[in-house]
Amino acid sequence: MKTLNIAMHGVTGRMGTNQHLIRSILAIMRQGGVQTTAGEAIQIKPILLGRNAEKLRHLAEEVAHREIGRPLEWSTQTEAVLADPEIDIVFDASSTQLRASIVRQAAQRGKAIYCEKPIATDAVEARQLADECEAAGVKNGVVQDKLWLPGIRKLRMLRDQGFFGKILSVRAEFGYWVFTGHEENQTAQRPSWNYRKEDGGGMMTDMFCHWQYLIENLFGTIDRVLAHATTDLPERIDERGRPYACTADDSAYAIFVLNNGITCQFNSSWTTRLRRDDLLTVQVDGTEGSAVAGLRECWIQNLGATPRPTWNPDIAQPIDFYSGWQKLPDSTNYDNAFKIQWELFLRHVVGDGDFPWSLRNGVAGVELADAGETSCREQRWVSLSKTAH
Numbered sequence: 001m002k003t004l005n006i007a008m009h010g011v012t013g014r015m016g017t018n019q020h021l022i023r024s025i026l027a028i029m030r031q032g033g034v035q036t037t038a039g040e041a042i043q044i045k046p047i048l049l050g051r052n053a054e055k056l057r058h059l060a061e062e063v064a065h066r067e068i069g070r071p072l073e074w075s076t077q078t079e080a081v082l083a084d085p086e087i088d089i090v091f092d093a094s095s096t097q098l099r100a101s102i103v104r105q106a107a108q109r110g111k112a113i114y115c116e117k118p119i120a121t122d123a124v125e126a127r128q129l130a131d132e133c134e135a136a137g138v139k140n141g142v143v144q145d146k147l148w149l150p151g152i153r154k155l156r157m158l159r160d161q162g163f164f165g166k167i168l169s170v171r172a173e174f175g176y177w178v179f180t181g182h183e184e185n186q187t188a189q190r191p192s193w194n195y196r197k198e199d200g201g202g203m204m205t206d207m208f209c210h211w212q213y214l215i216e217n218l219f220g221t222i223d224r225v226l227a228h229a230t231t232d233l234p235e236r237i238d239e240r241g242r243p244y245a246c247t248a249d250d251s252a253y254a255i256f257v258l259n260n261g262i263t264c265q266f267n268s269s270w271t272t273r274l275r276r277d278d279l280l281t282v283q284v285d286g287t288e289g290s291a292v293a294g295l296r297e298c299w300i301q302n303l304g305a306t307p308r309p310t311w312n313p314d315i316a317q318p319i320d321f322y323s324g325w326q327k328l329p330d331s332t333n334y335d336n337a338f339k340i341q342w343e344l345f346l347r348h349v350v351g352d353g354d355f356p357w358s359l360r361n362g363v364a365g366v367e368l369a370d371a372g373e374t375s376c377r378e379q380r381w382v383s384l385s386k387t388a389h
Protein backbone atom coordinates (compact mmCIF):
# COMPACT_ATOMS: atom_id res chain seq x y z
CA MET A 1 0.00 0.00 0.00
CA LYS A 2 1.35 3.42 -0.98
CA THR A 3 0.37 6.75 0.60
CA LEU A 4 0.75 9.90 -1.52
CA ASN A 5 1.09 13.24 0.29
CA ILE A 6 -0.65 15.98 -1.68
CA ALA A 7 -0.12 19.70 -1.08
CA MET A 8 -3.30 21.45 -2.28
CA HIS A 9 -3.00 25.18 -3.07
CA GLY A 10 -5.98 27.42 -3.89
CA VAL A 11 -8.30 25.02 -2.14
CA THR A 12 -10.46 27.73 -0.55
CA GLY A 13 -11.67 28.84 -4.01
CA ARG A 14 -14.79 27.74 -5.85
CA MET A 15 -13.14 24.94 -7.82
CA GLY A 16 -10.64 24.02 -5.12
CA THR A 17 -13.28 23.49 -2.45
CA ASN A 18 -16.16 21.93 -4.36
CA GLN A 19 -14.73 19.93 -7.24
CA HIS A 20 -11.23 19.10 -6.02
CA LEU A 21 -11.40 18.85 -2.23
CA ILE A 22 -14.96 17.68 -1.53
CA ARG A 23 -16.00 15.81 -4.66
CA SER A 24 -12.59 14.36 -5.56
CA ILE A 25 -10.02 14.11 -2.75
CA LEU A 26 -12.38 13.59 0.21
CA ALA A 27 -14.58 11.29 -1.89
CA ILE A 28 -11.51 9.19 -2.78
CA MET A 29 -10.50 9.04 0.90
CA ARG A 30 -14.04 8.03 1.85
CA GLN A 31 -14.01 5.16 -0.66
CA GLY A 32 -10.68 3.93 0.79
CA GLY A 33 -8.25 5.27 -1.82
CA VAL A 34 -7.68 4.21 -5.42
CA GLN A 35 -6.95 0.71 -6.72
CA THR A 36 -4.14 0.20 -9.22
CA THR A 37 -4.62 -2.28 -12.08
CA ALA A 38 -2.48 -4.72 -10.06
CA GLY A 39 -5.01 -4.44 -7.23
CA GLU A 40 -2.80 -2.41 -4.89
CA ALA A 41 -4.38 0.41 -2.89
CA ILE A 42 -3.15 4.01 -3.15
CA GLN A 43 -4.00 6.07 -0.09
CA ILE A 44 -3.85 9.87 -0.11
CA LYS A 45 -3.03 12.41 2.57
CA PRO A 46 -3.77 16.02 1.63
CA ILE A 47 -2.43 19.15 3.30
CA LEU A 48 -4.39 22.32 2.52
CA LEU A 49 -2.42 25.47 1.66
CA GLY A 50 -3.43 29.11 1.34
CA ARG A 51 -3.32 32.57 2.90
CA ASN A 52 -6.45 32.58 5.02
CA ALA A 53 -6.02 30.49 8.18
CA GLU A 54 -9.69 30.72 9.14
CA LYS A 55 -10.94 29.43 5.76
CA LEU A 56 -8.33 26.65 5.74
CA ARG A 57 -9.19 25.60 9.28
CA HIS A 58 -12.90 25.47 8.38
CA LEU A 59 -12.20 23.18 5.41
CA ALA A 60 -9.64 21.03 7.23
CA GLU A 61 -11.73 20.61 10.36
CA GLU A 62 -15.46 21.16 9.82
CA VAL A 63 -15.79 20.18 6.17
CA ALA A 64 -13.37 17.24 6.39
CA HIS A 65 -15.07 16.03 9.57
CA ARG A 66 -18.45 16.16 7.89
CA GLU A 67 -17.21 14.29 4.80
CA ILE A 68 -14.76 11.71 6.17
CA GLY A 69 -15.13 11.91 9.94
CA ARG A 70 -11.61 13.18 10.65
CA PRO A 71 -9.62 16.41 10.19
CA LEU A 72 -6.93 17.20 7.61
CA GLU A 73 -3.64 19.07 7.96
CA TRP A 74 -3.43 22.66 6.78
CA SER A 75 -0.80 25.42 6.63
CA THR A 76 -0.30 29.02 5.54
CA GLN A 77 3.45 28.35 5.02
CA THR A 78 3.11 27.47 1.32
CA GLU A 79 6.82 27.66 0.41
CA ALA A 80 7.92 25.56 3.36
CA VAL A 81 5.36 22.85 2.61
CA LEU A 82 6.28 22.76 -1.09
CA ALA A 83 9.91 22.23 -0.02
CA ASP A 84 9.02 19.38 2.36
CA PRO A 85 10.59 16.16 1.01
CA GLU A 86 7.55 14.21 2.25
CA ILE A 87 5.26 15.91 -0.30
CA ASP A 88 4.75 13.79 -3.44
CA ILE A 89 2.22 15.86 -5.42
CA VAL A 90 1.61 19.61 -5.63
CA PHE A 91 -1.85 20.62 -6.81
CA ASP A 92 -2.89 24.17 -7.75
CA ALA A 93 -6.42 25.55 -8.22
CA SER A 94 -5.62 29.16 -7.40
CA SER A 95 -6.42 31.99 -9.78
CA THR A 96 -4.70 31.54 -13.15
CA GLN A 97 -2.04 34.22 -12.72
CA LEU A 98 -0.66 32.53 -9.59
CA ARG A 99 -0.27 29.16 -11.28
CA ALA A 100 3.20 29.68 -12.78
CA SER A 101 4.88 30.43 -9.46
CA ILE A 102 3.43 27.32 -7.76
CA VAL A 103 4.18 25.05 -10.73
CA ARG A 104 7.77 26.36 -10.90
CA GLN A 105 8.43 25.85 -7.20
CA ALA A 106 7.03 22.33 -7.41
CA ALA A 107 9.07 21.44 -10.53
CA GLN A 108 12.28 22.75 -8.94
CA ARG A 109 11.66 20.52 -5.94
CA GLY A 110 10.96 17.45 -8.06
CA LYS A 111 7.28 17.07 -7.13
CA ALA A 112 4.60 15.62 -9.37
CA ILE A 113 2.34 18.50 -10.49
CA TYR A 114 -1.38 18.60 -11.16
CA CYS A 115 -3.21 21.88 -11.78
CA GLU A 116 -6.34 23.59 -12.99
CA LYS A 117 -6.71 25.00 -16.47
CA PRO A 118 -5.62 27.25 -18.07
CA ILE A 119 -2.01 26.49 -17.15
CA ALA A 120 -1.07 30.15 -17.83
CA THR A 121 -2.60 33.34 -19.18
CA ASP A 122 -0.39 33.43 -22.31
CA ALA A 123 1.14 30.82 -24.59
CA VAL A 124 4.77 31.89 -24.01
CA GLU A 125 4.52 31.23 -20.29
CA ALA A 126 2.48 28.05 -20.88
CA ARG A 127 5.27 26.64 -23.09
CA GLN A 128 7.90 27.62 -20.52
CA LEU A 129 6.03 25.80 -17.75
CA ALA A 130 5.70 22.64 -19.86
CA ASP A 131 9.43 22.89 -20.74
CA GLU A 132 10.41 23.30 -17.09
CA CYS A 133 8.32 20.32 -15.96
CA GLU A 134 9.80 18.16 -18.70
CA ALA A 135 13.36 19.31 -17.92
CA ALA A 136 12.79 18.52 -14.23
CA GLY A 137 11.47 15.09 -15.24
CA VAL A 138 8.39 15.40 -13.02
CA LYS A 139 5.05 13.77 -13.76
CA ASN A 140 2.52 16.46 -14.56
CA GLY A 141 -1.06 16.98 -15.60
CA VAL A 142 -3.76 19.57 -16.20
CA VAL A 143 -7.48 19.35 -15.45
CA GLN A 144 -9.50 18.58 -18.61
CA ASP A 145 -12.66 17.59 -16.77
CA LYS A 146 -15.19 18.06 -19.58
CA LEU A 147 -13.88 14.85 -21.20
CA TRP A 148 -15.48 12.85 -18.39
CA LEU A 149 -18.85 14.60 -18.32
CA PRO A 150 -21.59 11.99 -18.89
CA GLY A 151 -23.04 13.97 -21.84
CA ILE A 152 -19.65 14.19 -23.53
CA ARG A 153 -18.92 10.50 -22.89
CA LYS A 154 -22.23 9.66 -24.57
CA LEU A 155 -21.25 11.80 -27.59
CA ARG A 156 -17.92 9.97 -27.83
CA MET A 157 -19.71 6.62 -27.68
CA LEU A 158 -22.01 7.68 -30.56
CA ARG A 159 -19.01 8.79 -32.60
CA ASP A 160 -17.19 5.50 -31.96
CA GLN A 161 -20.29 3.53 -32.99
CA GLY A 162 -20.48 5.46 -36.29
CA PHE A 163 -23.92 6.89 -35.39
CA PHE A 164 -23.30 10.25 -37.11
CA GLY A 165 -22.12 8.92 -40.49
CA LYS A 166 -19.90 11.73 -41.73
CA ILE A 167 -19.75 14.52 -39.12
CA LEU A 168 -20.52 17.85 -40.79
CA SER A 169 -20.59 20.45 -38.03
CA VAL A 170 -20.63 21.05 -34.29
CA ARG A 171 -22.49 23.84 -32.50
CA ALA A 172 -21.93 24.52 -28.83
CA GLU A 173 -23.76 26.97 -26.63
CA PHE A 174 -22.12 27.69 -23.31
CA GLY A 175 -23.08 30.17 -20.66
CA TYR A 176 -25.66 31.68 -18.39
CA TRP A 177 -26.43 34.99 -16.73
CA VAL A 178 -23.78 36.00 -14.20
CA PHE A 179 -25.31 38.65 -11.99
CA THR A 180 -23.43 41.92 -11.76
CA GLY A 181 -24.18 42.29 -8.06
CA HIS A 182 -25.93 45.65 -8.52
CA GLU A 183 -29.35 44.27 -7.54
CA GLU A 184 -30.32 43.31 -4.04
CA ASN A 185 -30.34 39.51 -3.48
CA GLN A 186 -28.68 38.91 -6.85
CA THR A 187 -25.02 38.70 -5.90
CA ALA A 188 -22.45 37.66 -8.51
CA GLN A 189 -21.96 33.89 -8.65
CA ARG A 190 -18.42 34.06 -10.07
CA PRO A 191 -15.24 35.68 -8.67
CA SER A 192 -14.58 39.29 -9.71
CA TRP A 193 -11.08 38.55 -11.12
CA ASN A 194 -12.85 36.65 -13.94
CA TYR A 195 -13.95 40.05 -15.33
CA ARG A 196 -10.58 41.85 -15.02
CA LYS A 197 -8.03 41.25 -17.77
CA GLU A 198 -5.20 42.50 -15.53
CA ASP A 199 -6.01 39.71 -13.04
CA GLY A 200 -6.08 36.90 -15.62
CA GLY A 201 -9.83 37.00 -16.35
CA GLY A 202 -11.76 36.82 -19.62
CA MET A 203 -14.04 34.39 -21.44
CA MET A 204 -11.52 33.37 -24.11
CA THR A 205 -8.75 32.74 -21.55
CA ASP A 206 -11.15 30.80 -19.35
CA MET A 207 -13.09 28.71 -21.85
CA PHE A 208 -11.10 28.27 -25.09
CA CYS A 209 -8.76 25.82 -23.35
CA HIS A 210 -11.82 23.64 -22.61
CA TRP A 211 -13.02 23.93 -26.21
CA GLN A 212 -9.55 23.02 -27.52
CA TYR A 213 -9.29 19.65 -25.74
CA LEU A 214 -12.98 18.89 -26.24
CA ILE A 215 -12.77 19.44 -30.01
CA GLU A 216 -9.38 17.72 -30.33
CA ASN A 217 -10.55 14.62 -28.46
CA LEU A 218 -13.93 14.27 -30.12
CA PHE A 219 -13.78 15.76 -33.58
CA GLY A 220 -10.24 16.53 -34.80
CA THR A 221 -7.39 19.02 -34.80
CA ILE A 222 -8.20 22.73 -35.13
CA ASP A 223 -6.73 24.34 -38.23
CA ARG A 224 -7.92 27.95 -37.82
CA VAL A 225 -10.08 30.22 -35.70
CA LEU A 226 -12.22 33.30 -36.28
CA ALA A 227 -13.32 34.94 -33.05
CA HIS A 228 -15.18 37.98 -31.82
CA ALA A 229 -15.38 38.86 -28.13
CA THR A 230 -16.99 41.70 -26.23
CA THR A 231 -17.26 43.15 -22.76
CA ASP A 232 -21.03 43.42 -22.62
CA LEU A 233 -21.34 44.71 -19.06
CA PRO A 234 -18.86 47.45 -18.15
CA GLU A 235 -19.28 47.42 -14.38
CA ARG A 236 -19.80 44.75 -11.73
CA ILE A 237 -19.69 44.60 -7.94
CA ASP A 238 -16.77 42.79 -6.26
CA GLU A 239 -16.60 40.49 -3.21
CA ARG A 240 -16.37 43.50 -0.88
CA GLY A 241 -19.41 45.20 -2.36
CA ARG A 242 -17.43 47.78 -4.34
CA PRO A 243 -18.05 48.57 -8.02
CA TYR A 244 -15.19 47.79 -10.41
CA ALA A 245 -14.59 48.30 -14.13
CA CYS A 246 -14.81 45.14 -16.26
CA THR A 247 -11.76 45.00 -18.50
CA ALA A 248 -12.09 41.42 -19.78
CA ASP A 249 -14.38 39.86 -22.38
CA ASP A 250 -17.55 38.35 -20.91
CA SER A 251 -18.80 36.84 -24.19
CA ALA A 252 -16.98 35.26 -27.10
CA TYR A 253 -18.22 33.92 -30.44
CA ALA A 254 -15.87 31.63 -32.35
CA ILE A 255 -15.71 29.49 -35.47
CA PHE A 256 -13.08 26.77 -35.39
CA VAL A 257 -12.40 24.96 -38.69
CA LEU A 258 -10.76 21.57 -38.27
CA ASN A 259 -8.13 19.94 -40.49
CA ASN A 260 -10.74 17.34 -41.50
CA GLY A 261 -13.16 20.06 -42.70
CA ILE A 262 -15.60 19.94 -39.77
CA THR A 263 -16.88 23.39 -38.79
CA CYS A 264 -17.31 24.02 -35.05
CA GLN A 265 -19.12 27.11 -33.75
CA PHE A 266 -18.83 27.85 -30.06
CA ASN A 267 -20.80 30.66 -28.40
CA SER A 268 -19.65 31.42 -24.84
CA SER A 269 -21.44 34.02 -22.77
CA TRP A 270 -21.89 35.12 -19.17
CA THR A 271 -24.54 37.58 -20.34
CA THR A 272 -27.18 35.24 -21.74
CA ARG A 273 -30.35 33.68 -20.34
CA LEU A 274 -31.00 30.01 -20.99
CA ARG A 275 -33.73 28.58 -23.16
CA ARG A 276 -32.01 25.28 -23.85
CA ASP A 277 -31.41 22.03 -22.00
CA ASP A 278 -28.26 22.85 -20.05
CA LEU A 279 -25.42 25.32 -19.30
CA LEU A 280 -23.42 23.68 -22.06
CA THR A 281 -25.09 22.02 -25.04
CA VAL A 282 -23.11 20.54 -27.91
CA GLN A 283 -25.00 19.69 -31.11
CA VAL A 284 -23.31 17.40 -33.62
CA ASP A 285 -24.85 17.10 -37.08
CA GLY A 286 -23.87 14.20 -39.31
CA THR A 287 -25.14 12.65 -42.54
CA GLU A 288 -26.77 9.74 -40.69
CA GLY A 289 -27.85 11.40 -37.45
CA SER A 290 -27.54 14.27 -35.00
CA ALA A 291 -27.05 14.46 -31.25
CA VAL A 292 -27.38 17.18 -28.63
CA ALA A 293 -25.41 16.63 -25.44
CA GLY A 294 -25.79 18.54 -22.20
CA LEU A 295 -23.68 18.01 -19.10
CA ARG A 296 -25.34 14.66 -18.31
CA GLU A 297 -27.93 13.83 -20.98
CA CYS A 298 -27.67 13.26 -24.69
CA TRP A 299 -30.53 13.32 -27.20
CA ILE A 300 -30.36 11.75 -30.66
CA GLN A 301 -32.28 11.87 -33.94
CA ASN A 302 -31.33 9.65 -36.87
CA LEU A 303 -31.96 10.22 -40.56
CA GLY A 304 -35.14 8.11 -40.60
CA ALA A 305 -36.63 10.10 -37.69
CA THR A 306 -35.76 13.49 -39.18
CA PRO A 307 -38.92 15.62 -39.76
CA ARG A 308 -39.63 17.40 -43.06
CA PRO A 309 -40.45 20.99 -42.10
CA THR A 310 -41.82 23.58 -44.50
CA TRP A 311 -41.52 27.33 -44.05
CA ASN A 312 -44.98 28.79 -43.38
CA PRO A 313 -45.30 31.59 -40.82
CA ASP A 314 -49.02 31.92 -41.61
CA ILE A 315 -49.95 28.87 -39.54
CA ALA A 316 -48.95 27.69 -36.06
CA GLN A 317 -45.91 25.42 -36.26
CA PRO A 318 -47.39 21.92 -36.80
CA ILE A 319 -44.24 20.02 -35.79
CA ASP A 320 -43.10 19.65 -32.21
CA PHE A 321 -39.38 19.60 -32.95
CA TYR A 322 -38.48 18.40 -29.46
CA SER A 323 -40.62 15.25 -29.74
CA GLY A 324 -38.52 13.77 -32.53
CA TRP A 325 -35.52 13.19 -30.28
CA GLN A 326 -34.67 10.14 -28.21
CA LYS A 327 -32.88 10.40 -24.88
CA LEU A 328 -29.93 8.02 -24.52
CA PRO A 329 -30.04 5.77 -21.46
CA ASP A 330 -27.15 5.86 -18.98
CA SER A 331 -24.81 3.05 -19.95
CA THR A 332 -22.76 3.12 -16.74
CA ASN A 333 -22.62 4.75 -13.32
CA TYR A 334 -21.07 8.13 -14.14
CA ASP A 335 -18.71 9.27 -11.39
CA ASN A 336 -17.70 12.94 -10.89
CA ALA A 337 -15.58 14.06 -13.87
CA PHE A 338 -12.89 15.74 -11.72
CA LYS A 339 -12.65 12.67 -9.47
CA ILE A 340 -12.17 10.32 -12.42
CA GLN A 341 -9.27 12.41 -13.71
CA TRP A 342 -7.74 12.65 -10.20
CA GLU A 343 -7.81 8.85 -9.90
CA LEU A 344 -6.06 8.50 -13.24
CA PHE A 345 -3.39 11.00 -12.15
CA LEU A 346 -2.82 9.28 -8.79
CA ARG A 347 -2.37 5.95 -10.55
CA HIS A 348 -0.01 7.58 -13.06
CA VAL A 349 2.14 8.98 -10.23
CA VAL A 350 2.70 5.48 -8.83
CA GLY A 351 3.55 4.18 -12.32
CA ASP A 352 0.16 2.69 -13.15
CA GLY A 353 -0.95 3.96 -16.56
CA ASP A 354 -0.26 6.89 -18.87
CA PHE A 355 -1.64 10.37 -18.36
CA PRO A 356 -1.83 12.13 -21.75
CA TRP A 357 -3.41 15.28 -20.24
CA SER A 358 0.01 16.79 -19.44
CA LEU A 359 1.01 20.44 -19.16
CA ARG A 360 2.37 20.11 -22.72
CA ASN A 361 -1.13 19.10 -23.75
CA GLY A 362 -2.51 22.11 -21.83
CA VAL A 363 -0.30 24.47 -23.87
CA ALA A 364 -2.54 23.97 -26.91
CA GLY A 365 -5.51 25.34 -24.98
CA VAL A 366 -3.67 28.52 -24.08
CA GLU A 367 -2.49 28.84 -27.69
CA LEU A 368 -6.11 28.67 -28.86
CA ALA A 369 -7.09 31.47 -26.45
CA ASP A 370 -4.14 33.55 -27.72
CA ALA A 371 -5.18 32.88 -31.32
CA GLY A 372 -8.76 33.90 -30.46
CA GLU A 373 -7.52 37.19 -29.02
CA THR A 374 -5.40 37.86 -32.12
CA SER A 375 -8.33 37.06 -34.40
CA CYS A 376 -10.59 39.38 -32.45
CA ARG A 377 -8.08 42.24 -32.29
CA GLU A 378 -7.04 42.02 -35.96
CA GLN A 379 -10.46 40.92 -37.29
CA ARG A 380 -9.11 37.99 -39.29
CA TRP A 381 -8.75 34.19 -39.39
CA VAL A 382 -5.78 32.94 -37.37
CA SER A 383 -4.09 29.71 -38.38
CA LEU A 384 -3.06 27.24 -35.70
CA SER A 385 -1.21 24.82 -37.92
CA LYS A 386 2.18 26.40 -37.15
CA THR A 387 1.75 25.91 -33.42
CA ALA A 388 -0.07 22.56 -33.60
CA HIS A 389 1.32 19.70 -31.52
Ligand SMILES: NC(=O)c1ccc[n+]([C@@H]2O[C@H](COP(=O)([O-])OP(=O)(O)OC[C@H]3O[C@@H](n4cnc5c(N)ncnc54)[C@H](O)[C@@H]3O)[C@@H](O)[C@H]2O)c1
Nearest residue numbers: 010011012013014015016051093094095096116117118191
Ligand atom coordinates in the same frame (compact mmCIF):
# COMPACT_ATOMS: atom_id res chain seq x y z
N1 LIG B 1 -12.09 23.08 -14.74
C1 LIG B 1 -13.09 23.93 -14.68
O1 LIG B 1 -14.19 23.67 -15.13
C2 LIG B 1 -12.89 25.28 -14.05
C3 LIG B 1 -14.00 26.07 -13.73
C4 LIG B 1 -13.79 27.32 -13.11
C5 LIG B 1 -12.49 27.74 -12.86
N2 LIG B 1 -11.43 26.95 -13.21
C6 LIG B 1 -10.05 27.39 -12.95
O2 LIG B 1 -9.76 27.20 -11.57
C7 LIG B 1 -8.96 28.27 -11.08
C8 LIG B 1 -9.65 28.89 -9.87
O3 LIG B 1 -10.90 29.40 -10.25
P1 LIG B 1 -12.04 29.68 -9.17
O4 LIG B 1 -13.25 30.02 -9.93
O5 LIG B 1 -12.07 28.57 -8.18
O6 LIG B 1 -11.46 31.00 -8.49
P2 LIG B 1 -11.63 31.53 -6.98
O7 LIG B 1 -11.37 32.98 -7.03
O8 LIG B 1 -12.91 31.04 -6.40
O9 LIG B 1 -10.45 30.80 -6.20
C9 LIG B 1 -9.12 31.22 -6.31
C10 LIG B 1 -8.27 30.63 -5.20
O10 LIG B 1 -6.97 31.23 -5.29
C11 LIG B 1 -6.65 31.78 -4.02
N3 LIG B 1 -5.81 32.96 -4.18
C12 LIG B 1 -6.11 34.09 -4.86
N4 LIG B 1 -5.11 34.98 -4.76
C13 LIG B 1 -4.14 34.38 -4.00
C14 LIG B 1 -2.84 34.77 -3.54
N5 LIG B 1 -2.33 35.97 -3.84
N6 LIG B 1 -2.13 33.88 -2.83
C15 LIG B 1 -2.62 32.65 -2.53
N7 LIG B 1 -3.84 32.23 -2.91
C16 LIG B 1 -4.59 33.08 -3.65
C17 LIG B 1 -7.97 32.15 -3.39
O11 LIG B 1 -7.84 32.28 -2.00
C18 LIG B 1 -8.80 30.95 -3.79
O12 LIG B 1 -8.50 29.84 -2.95
C19 LIG B 1 -8.77 29.25 -12.25
O13 LIG B 1 -7.51 29.03 -12.85
C20 LIG B 1 -9.86 28.88 -13.22
O14 LIG B 1 -9.50 29.11 -14.56
C21 LIG B 1 -11.61 25.75 -13.77
